[in-house]
Amino acid sequence: MSQPMDLIIFGAKGDLSARKLFPALYHLEYCGLLPKDLRIFALARAEQTTEDFVAELKPKIAPVVDATRWTEKHWRAFAARCAYLRMDFGDEDQYQALAERMAESRTRIFYLATPPSLFDDICTSLGRSGCLEGDSRIVLEKPIGHDLDSCRQVNDTVASYFSEDNIYRIDHYLGKETVQNLLVLRFANRFINTQWDQSCIDHIQITVAEAVGIESRWPYYNKVGQVRDMVQNHLMQLLCLVAMEPPNAMTAEGIRDEKVKILRALRTIDDATVAEHAVRGQYGAGWYHGEPVPGYLEEDACSDAASDTETFVAIKAHINNWRWAGVPFYLRTGKRMAEKLTEIVICYKSLPHNIFSSGDNIPNRLVIRLQPNEGIEMQMVSKLHSLKDKMALVRQNLNLDFLGSSGLDRIPDAYERLFLDVIAGDQSLFVGREEVEESWRWCDALIRAWHTQAVEVKSYHAGSWGPTKAELLIEKDGRSWHE
Numbered sequence: 001m002s003q004p005m006d007l008i009i010f011g012a013k014g015d016l017s018a019r020k021l022f023p024a025l026y027h028l029e030y031c032g033l034l035p036k037d038l039r040i041f042a043l044a045r046a047e048q049t050t051e052d053f054v055a056e057l058k059p060k061i062a063p064v065v066d067a068t069r070w071t072e073k074h075w076r077a078f079a080a081r082c083a084y085l086r087m088d089f090g091d092e093d094q095y096q097a098l099a100e101r102m103a104e105s106r107t108r109i110f111y112l113a114t115p116p117s118l119f120d121d122i123c124t125s126l127g128r129s130g131c132l133e134g135d136s137r138i139v140l141e142k143p144i145g146h147d148l149d150s151c152r153q154v155n156d157t158v159a160s161y162f163s164e165d166n167i168y169r170i171d172h173y174l175g176k177e178t179v180q181n182l183l184v185l186r187f188a189n190r191f192i193n194t195q196w197d198q199s200c201i202d203h204i205q206i207t208v209a210e211a212v213g214i215e216s217r218w219p220y221y222n223k224v225g226q227v228r229d230m231v232q233n234h235l236m237q238l239l240c241l242v243a244m245e246p247p248n249a250m251t252a253e254g255i256r257d258e259k260v261k262i263l264r265a266l267r268t269i270d271d272a273t274v275a276e277h278a279v280r281g282q283y284g285a286g287w288y289h290g291e292p293v294p295g296y297l298e299e300d301a302c303s304d305a306a307s308d309t310e311t312f313v314a315i316k317a318h319i320n321n322w323r324w325a326g327v328p329f330y331l332r333t334g335k336r337m338a339e340k341l342t343e344i345v346i347c348y349k350s351l352p353h354n355i356f357s358s359g360d361n362i363p364n365r366l367v368i369r370l371q372p373n374e375g376i377e378m379q380m381v382s383k384l385h386s387l388k389d390k391m392a393l394v395r396q397n398l399n400l401d402f403l404g405s406s407g408l409d410r411i412p413d414a415y416e417r418l419f420l421d422v423i424a425g426d427q428s429l430f431v432g433r434e435e436v437e438e439s440w441r442w443c444d445a446l447i448r449a450w451h452t453q454a455v456e457v458k459s460y461h462a463g464s465w466g467p468t469k470a471e472l473l474i475e476k477d478g479r480s481w482h483e
């Protein structure tokens with residue numbers, strides 16, 4: 001029998017809660033996957049009743065929820081689990097009321113969907129006010145700090161009140177079906193597993209491109225930049241999953257240990273190598289889907305017309321171990337790119353000799369797409385069906401289209417998987433302390449080298465794939481970005 005549980009969401013009226021957390025919880029309700037007596041406490045600053053909170057929540061989440069799964073019956077059942085509590089998270093005295101509401105002995109899951117600057121106050125106040133009982137878990141959203149020192153500070157504070165096996169650091173990419181499938185693909189298929197190293201792979205590309213601009217997030221983003229916003233977390237996690245050795249079991253500890261080894265083996269980009277290995281970009285004005293869009297420094301919320309914060313980065317990374325010796329990992333991520341796209345492309349080496357007189361020696365590519373259209377595609381070479389051309393070669397795709405092959409009509413959102421795992425106490429898709437700190441160590445060195453070498457930010461047109469220098473980064477090695 002499942003334990004009674006309380007889920008306490010700090011920041012229940014924020015953007016993340018409306019777009020991701022509550023829709024995911026509703027979907028789990030619809031699927032009958034929430035524990036029967038799970039209570040949801042929604043905490044935020046506004047003065048309102050539970051009735052007003054759920055009445056306001058309904059029109060926000062209904063359009064986000066899959067239409068075929070929205071029913072009044074399930075909504076009512078979901079709303080009945082919710083209780084709203086007004087709180088200022090910075091005021092320790094207000095935690096007493098929360099402690100009283102959770103008086104019964106239950107497993108407590110505290111979800112911090114708040115600005116990270118509040119993590120410290122919230123943990124301390126929870127600890128001092130008697131809100132933490134037994135098996136209390138905490139879920140932290142990114143970013144954990146803005147550099148190694150601040151990350152350690154957050155980790156230390158949280159560790160004063162929660163043991164590491166009760167801390168769930170979210171990188172929602174890990175909750176995506178395709179990312180989990182990457183692990184299965186690698187470790188459950190012999191023919192892939194045995195060809196996953198420098199003897200067969202020429203190079204690897206990871207692209208995380210967003211089509212949106214910074215817009216109203218400008219004041220926050222301008223202090224952060226793309227390395228801290230996307231590389232430190234999502235890109236590093238994808239890199240680790242692609243590059244890590246097989247863990248001895250699919251446990252949180254096994255997976256985390258292997259990921260940490262990769263982060264430690266990542267070659268530091270320093271003053272001597274930064275110009276050759278990393279490109280910074282910032283979007284200028286351009287076009288998106290036929291509409292003109294402003295540049296970063298022309299956004300309404302821009303308050304520093306001379307800002308050189310990067311909105312794009314391209315990196316050539318190397319992993320110092322036997323498996324990946326000599327295999328570059330080209331990483332790129334940016335805002336206001338040509339399209340929203342996240343994919344990993346494994347580019348195999350060409351065969352040593354082409355015995356077919358027609359056609360080039362075309363190397364295989366394995367494309368693992370996280371968005372849009374999650375799926376995996378192996379680009380193969382096969383014979384063109386033709387009487388005229390006896391041995392003409394064509395590139396064709398073997399497709400693992402998740403929707404088509406699973407018989408499902410929707411792929412669950414990452415947050416659905418992650419909520420289920422927190423409830424089940426399974427940390428395998430969450431980020432461990434050492435991982436997040438090692439990742440900051442590497443990113444800090446890159447940012448430091450940019451500053452000491454005064455590396456210029458290169459402009460690119462909104463709606464493009466980044467500055468020309470990012471093309472050159474890969475083209476000077478005789479390769480090109482996968483389009």
Ligand SMILES: NC(=O)c1ccc[n+]([C@@H]2O[C@H](COP(=O)([O-])OP(=O)(O)OC[C@H]3O[C@@H](n4cnc5c(N)ncnc54)[C@H](OP(=O)(O)O)[C@@H]3O)[C@@H](O)[C@H]2O)c1
Binds near residue numbers: 012014015112114143
């Ligand atoms: N939005 C996303 O897509 C996204 C994606 C990844 C990670 N994250 C992370 O998730 C967290 C939340 O992001 P968000 O976009 O949802 O932020 P947000 O829209 O600013 O929401 C923050 C929430 O926290 C509440 N809050 C702030 N200070 C408070 C205080 N002192 N006392 C009580 N409530 C307080 C806000 O209440 P008010 O409504 O009263 O201001 C609001 O409900 C951040 O750490 C962010 O980095 C967000």
